[in-house]
Amino acid sequence: MSLEPTPARIAHALREQIITGELAMGSKLNEREIAERLEVSRIPVREALPILESEGFITSQPRRGAVVHILTVTDAMEVFDLRRQLEPMASAFAARRAQAGADVGPMLAALQSAHGGSISDAQSDAPPSTRNSDLHEEIIALADHALLRRVTKLMSGRVRWLFRLTPQRDTAAMWVEHREIVDAIVAGQADVAELLTAAHVERGRIESMPLLEARLPSEAPATKVRRRRATPAAPAPAPAAES
Template structure:
């Protein structure tokens, strides 16, 4: 029986054979047997979440509880605590007495995500600009942009997607609106997953859009910030749909 650390280091295998492996260096240290149950649950959640985003757990595949518990060398209790969080964030769906199923992206679900982003992020850009005009600091958002710029040189699509998502979260954080921040947290995982799948259209293009968005918010002009945010999200929708249709990562809704 293997620990999470040994699974991480072994190499990727198919879901039907054995648990797919993750490349996250943060997961390389062996699990401390004294790890608190809630911390262990979070570690399992992070492992499964990264595996889904990276595609090691393919869309529509079954996450068999017994197999996961054996491969990760954990009891089913923390595993059962981790899976519902993944379901809340849209990574899996579950049915009573059945294994979790990795979510399958459809054309409709992609558009649903972008439609909700328009509702949330355009308003967030407006309120962020208002707070800047009232004297709030743009420094945290600028730092997030610099981090995202640095990740472009790494060539790591996962890191690029993560940093891009954090930039968008930073805009919502600037609003200082707890409810908006809570909604954004529930979307961030799916946003990162989609960013990861569609990075090919050009992360530099997306980064330039982030610079324009930061400048608009920094201006303190609410209407300009709204307009730039709306344009940025719609351009990303177009680029994402183009990339997804050219791949096998999306399907049409059933007739």
């Protein structure tokens, strides 16, 4: 008998449905419907929603409840701003750890997967954007920096979301950039890995932003507030008859 899924597992399932577009931006999340679809009770669903809200995947709106966040151009720019600062740092840390003898096997396996080689059954259905995200996260894992990992965890979901919105960028040229970054990390060349990653992220910004600007609103649409119907005024009492 399997245990009931935890709120974290439910959050993971909903997060993936949001990233893939199965749950559309702006759509309302109904606890009862989610519970029925995932075959769980409503309690863990209710506990999973704050996890997604803390990650920026949903927002709570008055009278509507939980709604899938509508990504904006500003959101995308902010993700690239953070990536530009954090990912080069992660690559440098990863290179120093590789030089010290850390296991680079998982990162090399993720690189092979991102390039379409040696894909396991679990990865066979994953699109290139997902496998590319996996590689970036393996580099962060290799960096083994606790605070960096906590900060990037909040960012990684948004990165995966944006990658899925720009499949045009899954090209051979990007895979070459990945190979150069990984080669520098394996060789323990921290400065080179840092510079290559910075250039990779910046090139991604230049190529992705026009695509995202064509798909995303510049700002989130204003929340519609229902107006309460005015209660008809009670008729004035008839004047008393004179005696």
